[in-house]
Amino acid sequence: MDHLFILGCSLILIGAVFAVLVKPIQLALRIYVGVMSAGLLFNLAFALVNLVHLPATPLLFPAFPVLSSFFRLDGLALFFLLIITSAAIPAILSTHSYLNQYLHKAAAVRAFLVSFSLVLLSTQLLVLANHAIVFLIFWELMTLMAYLGLLLEKEKPEIQKGSFIYFATTHFATFCLYIFFFLLHSQSGSWLFSDFQLTQTSGMVFYVAFFFGFVGFAIKAGFMPFHFWLPHAHSIAPTVLSAFLSAVIIKTGIYGIFRMLEFCSPLPLWIGAGILAISLFSAIFGVWYALAQHDIKKLLAYHSIENIGIIGIGIGLGCLGMTYSIQPLIWLGLGGALFHTFNHAIFKSLLFLGSGVIYSNLHTRNIELMGGIVKSAPWFVGLFLIGSVAISGLPPLNGFMSEFLIYRGFFESASIFGGYFPFFMLLMTVGLAFVGGLALACFTKINSIMFLGNERSPHLKFTVTGLDYLSLGLLAFVCLLFGIYPQIILGIISSVVAIFQSGESAQTFSTFAQWNFITGIFAAIILLISTLIIWKVSRTNQRKSAAWGCGYAGQTSRMQYTASSYADDINGIAVSVLHLKSKVKIPETIFPVTSRFHSHAGDFSEDGLVKPIYSWIIGKITSVDFLSRTDIRFYILFMLLTVLFYGGTAILWTYL
Amino acid sequence: MDLSVSLQGLFPFVLILLVSPFLVGLINKQKAILTGRIGAPVWQPYYDLARLSRKETIYATSASFISRIAPVISFSAILFTLLILPIGYVRPLFSFNGDIIVFAYLLGLARFFQILGAMDIGSSFEGMGAAREATFAVFAEPIFFFTLGSLAFISGHTSIYDIYHSIQLDEPSALVFIIVSSISGFILLVTECSRMPIDDPNTHLELTMIHEVMILDNSGIDLFLYQYGSYIKIMVYAVFEASFFNPFSMANEWLGFSVFIVVIFLLTTVIAWVETMIARFKMKSIPQYLLFATAIGILNLLIYTFVR
Numbered sequence: 001m002d003h004l005f006i007l008g009c010s011l012i013l014i015g016a017v018f019a020v021l022v023k024p025i026q027l028a029l030r031i032y033v034g035v036m037s038a039g040l041l042f043n044l045a046f047a048l049v050n051l052v053h054l055p056a057t058p059l060l061f062p063a064f065p066v067l068s069s070f071f072r073l074d075g076l077a078l079f080f081l082l083i084i085t086s087a088a089i090p091a092i093l094s095t096h097s098y099l100n101q102y103l104h105k106a107a108a109v110r111a112f113l114v115s116f117s118l119v120l121l122s123t124q125l126l127v128l129a130n131h132a133i134v135f136l137i138f139w140e141l142m143t144l145m146a147y148l149g150l151l152l153e154k155e156k157p158e159i160q161k162g163s164f165i166y167f168a169t170t171h172f173a174t175f176c177l178y179i180f181f182f183l184l185h186s187q188s189g190s191w192l193f194s195d196f197q198l199t200q201t202s203g204m205v206f207y208v209a210f211f212f213g214f215v216g217f218a219i220k221a222g223f224m225p226f227h228f229w230l231p232h233a234h235s236i237a238p239t240v241l242s243a244f245l246s247a248v249i250i251k252t253g254i255y256g257i258f259r260m261l262e263f264c265s266p267l268p269l270w271i272g273a274g275i276l277a278i279s280l281f282s283a284i285f286g287v288w289y290a291l292a293q294h295d296i297k298k299l300l301a302y303h304s305i306e307n308i309g310i311i312g313i314g315i316g317l318g319c320l321g322m323t324y325s326i327q328p329l330i331w332l333g334l335g336g337a338l339f340h341t342f343n344h345a346i347f348k349s350l351l352f353l354g355s356g357v358i359y360s361n362l363h364t365r366n367i368e369l370m371g372g373i374v375k376s377a378p379w380f381v382g383l384f385l386i387g388s389v390a391i392s393g394l395p396p397l398n399g400f401m402s403e404f405l406i407y408r409g410f411f412e413s414a415s416i417f418g419g420y421f422p423f424f425m426l427l428m429t430v431g432l433a434f435v436g437g438l439a440l441a442c443f444t445k446i447n448s449i450m451f452l453g454n455e456r457s458p459h460l461k462f463t464v465t466g467l468d469y470l471s472l473g474l475l476a477f478v479c480l481l482f483g484i485y486p487q488i489i490l491g492i493i494s495s496v497v498a499i500f501q502s503g504e505s506a507q508t509f510s511t512f513a514q515w516n517f518i519t520g521i522f523a524a525i526i527l528l529i530s531t532l533i534i535w536k537v538s539r540t541n542q543r544k545s546a547a548w549g550c551g552y553a554g555q556t557s558r559m560q561y562t563a564s565s566y567a568d569d570i571n572g573i574a575v576s577v578l579h580l581k582s583k584v585k586i587p588e589t590i591f592p593v594t595s596r597f598h599s600h601a602g603d604f605s606e607d608g609l610v611k612p613i614y615s616w617i618i619g620k621i622t623s624v625d626f627l628s629r630t631d632i633r634f635y636i637l638f639m640l641l642t643v644l645f646y647g648g649t650a651i652l653w654t655y656l
Numbered sequence: 657m658d659l660s661v662s663l664q665g666l667f668p669f670v671l672i673l674l675v676s677p678f679l680v681g682l683i684n685k686q687k688a689i690l691t692g693r694i695g696a697p698v699w700q701p702y703y704d705l706a707r708l709s710r711k712e713t714i715y716a717t718s719a720s721f722i723s724r725i726a727p728v729i730s731f732s733a734i735l736f737t738l739l740i741l742p743i744g745y746v747r748p749l750f751s752f753n754g755d756i757i758v759f760a761y762l763l764g765l766a767r768f769f770q771i772l773g774a775m776d777i778g779s780s781f782e783g784m785g786a787a788r789e790a791t792f793a794v795f796a797e798p799i800f801f802f803t804l805g806s807l808a809f810i811s812g813h814t815s816i817y818d819i820y821h822s823i824q825l826d827e828p829s830a831l832v833f834i835i836v837s838s839i840s841g842f843i844l845l846v847t848e849c850s851r852m853p854i855d856d857p858n859t860h861l862e863l864t865m866i867h868e869v870m871i872l873d874n875s876g877i878d879l880f881l882y883q884y885g886s887y888i889k890i891m892v893y894a895v896f897e898a899s900f901f902n903p904f905s906m907a908n909e910w911l912g913f914s915v916f917i918v919v920i921f922l923l924t925t926v927i928a929w930v931e932t933m934i935a936r937f938k939m940k941s942i943p944q945y946l947l948f949a950t951a952i953g954i955l956n957l958l959i960y961t962f963v964r
Contacts, residue, residue, distance in 0.1 A: 375720055378721055389768065392764070403757075408754050414812070426801070426802070436797065438794055440767065441793070444771040444775065514752040521736065525732055529729050533725055536724065539713070542876065543714055545717065548779065559779075560783060567787075569788060570794060
């Protein structure tokens with residue numbers, strides 16, 4: 001079985017080689033897509049087979065003990081491998097048509113392809129790593145290669161700015177992780193994940209390590225208030241990469257948090273409560289910020305923050321379960337979080353790749369300039385709509401199913417713990433319902449402004465290639481399949497969650513709901529809908545006429561509701577919290593002249609937290625900047641002193 | 657689940673499908689009487705529906721396939737909420753752990769497609785209605801979880817049928833609970849079914865409406881589905897409200913049945929009375945009104961957490 005994985009990984013590397021060596025860029029792209037999707041399929045098969053029959057010895061290559069200690073195949077690693085490969089295949093398929101618009105810059109495209117394949121490879125190896133150093137190496141590789149991938153159009157200033165923010169922020173995250181792993185190493189004396197132990201009895205080290213580990217992983221995952229890099233990086237990345245960034249790379253942060261929970265047992269109560277609070281905060285404000293955006297990719301990036309929040313709520317519930325070792329709660333919380341991680345990877349890929357198709361046709365990301373796409377590409381809009389319904393958490397699609405598990409977790413924990421728990425869990429439930437309402441508002445907004453009504457800027461034709469349809473169709477199919485019949489994946493998740501459950505009382509998913517009942521209802525709904533549609537289409541008495549306009553028939557696209565006006569009612573409630581700014585210039589003359597409206601959505605974390613800290617640090621650094629400009633000898637002295645400081649700290653650390 | 661139980665659940669479902677237009681007729685009749693008119697007969701909604709089903713369907717030239725599927729999806733989702741909701745003390749056709757969440761989210765699905773169907777026309781009228789619907793829905797969903805959800809947390813059940821059956825009359829706090837829930841349930845009904853003082857179903861000025869303006873360009877069978885769906889929705893919320901008085905039916909089935917009927921009738925009277933006495937609120941103040949309902953919902957839980 002391991003040979004399959006080796007084959008898959010080597011095919012991914014070979015894809016990168018082909019992308020460099022094959023002369024005609026068009027051909028190189030085709031070969032790249034073919035080879036890469038074959039390699040990813042092998043890895044997907046590897047993950048699936050191993051997940052269904054979890055290996056007794058969780059080691060990769062048991063024949064080679066040297067290698068096998070670096071990698072391990074436990075349920076969690078394999079589940080994330082499944083997520084990575086199933087989100088990567090559609091992204092690779094869409095690469096072909098998306099990069100067609102950049103083919104005149106062959107070198108940049110080749111560089112992008114190489115870095116993209118290395119991102120894919122390092123992400124897969126990162127989740128399988130069992131050795132902290134190996135983990136960090138692949139973590140760095142993933143981060144750096146994603147950074148290089150961001151630079152496809154590096155001549156644009158906004159891309160330079162956004163990619164720098166990504167680069168700086170993720171390196172701060174890596175810095176935190178270095179401290180985290182070194183502290184873990186000093187505690188356990190081993191570099192292997194399977195040996196790591198972090199208990200509260202170790203005193204201060206526990207808090208420091210937990211803090212740095214959580215901050216490092218939370219920056220990657222995009223929990224608020226560490227999310228500020230996400231909207232910048234996602235909106236400027238080439239869309240196939242932003243799909244992968246949002247669907248998978250931020251999930252490596254979630255993977256890290258899961259691993260952390262494994263190290264820290266027994267878990268104190270405040271961890272679960274803290275994660276719940278920060279996650280609810282991320283979920284509510286992520287979606288609220290999303291509502292204010294006009295840039296489709298920025299909007300989707302804020303939705304990633306919302307979904308990371310929902311995943312975090314599941315993790316928090318699972319932590320509460322682990323603290324008191326209540327098996328059903330562990331299952332519902334962590335299982336719901338894992339399921340939502342998978343689902344988010346699927347529907348977010350669908351939405352991002354869809355936005356890539358729109359970008360390659362209309363060359364804009366501003367949704368206020370779109371509209372009327374449904375008339376030229378109804379099937380494409382239908383697929384995008386499936387993703388939107390799924391991400392809003394509505395039945396009968398997969399987003400609902402994972403939120404359903406998390407809701408069940410709220411009810412379960414309230415009835416188990418009693419006391420004040422029902423009160424807090426009710427607040428969580430209402431919070432999640434509120435998030436659902438905001439997500440509904442947001443996705444009705446983007447679907448209607450982007451696709452429906454009349455065209456705001458004329459587009460001649462809207463082409464969606466066969467490969468695009470294939471990749472979007474696959475993703476939409478998975479959304480539908482796991483919405484109606486989640487039993488397939490819930491079985492797998494049960495075996496993954498068993499890692500966190502103690503011993504024989506491991507739960508199976510069938511105890512929590514009558515799943516077949518739900519499947520039946522959802523299938524019946526779809527059946528009813530399709531029957532009614534067929535019946536309605538077959539009716540003959542219908543015709544077309546102009547839309548109602550109080551007797552005015554000359555409606556133009558400029559009279560349509562815009563995204564800003566649609567969201568104005570909701571955003572008006574929280575203007576000050578959200579840092580929304582709008583400038584209205586209404587002329588005070590009798591006769592109408594030009595008036596202006598401009599709105600801008602800031603970010604409280606960026607404006608209020610990161611920028612002040614950043615400028616403070618910059619101020620301090622510039623105060624010693626004269627060293628580098630005056631005399632070279634001073635500068636060398638300065639560097640020596642720095643090295644001495646670090647070396648001295650290291651020596652003191654070792655001997656004290 | 658054996659056949660007789662499912663038949664028992666099917667009977668009220670069919671009954672409600674038949675009765676729900678009558679409920680709206682009842683509201684309209686009472687409203688007419690209160691304003692000193694004779695008004696349309698109580699059967700008028702049935703005539704309307706029959707007329708709509710015969711008429712031809714006109715689609716706006718700017719409309720796409722979304723307008724064609726949206727009424728169907730919205731109607732089907734509402735129909736299935738009715739299958740989950742227990743009617744009186746009868747077990748519904750579908751009752752399972754967690755159906756309270758499915759109930760809330762099916763209504764969300766209905767709303768999602770109704771909004772899309774409205775926005776499909778590309779007219780500002782529909783846009784205005786859709787934006788308002790989306791905004792008020794954000795505040796209406798918490799109310800649902802604060803009323804029925806708080807009861808779920810107290811009782812430890814997650815199936816609506818079990819939740820209603822867990823209300824015990826012998827506890828004094830239950831009476832307080834019934835009153836408080838009825839108030840926030842009423843506000844929820846008013847919001848979700850677009851009645852006064854949130855929305856005016858009778859106004860003919862497009863700029864002031866929510867629900868009516870969203871279906872401005874629908875006609876024929878589409879309008880039939882939307883209207884019938886909204887009638888069913890009112891009935892769903894009326895049943896939702898009346899079921900809080902479930903404890904009476906545990907003492908005596910006939911007492912419970914008559915209480916159920918009386919509560920629903922009283923509800924129509926209250927709606928009619930409110931629509932006669934109160935003008936529609938300013939759009940800006942509606943969120944505050946809904947937050948007020950949310951605040952009473954919190955009261956529910958405080959009562960239960962601290963009184964018991």
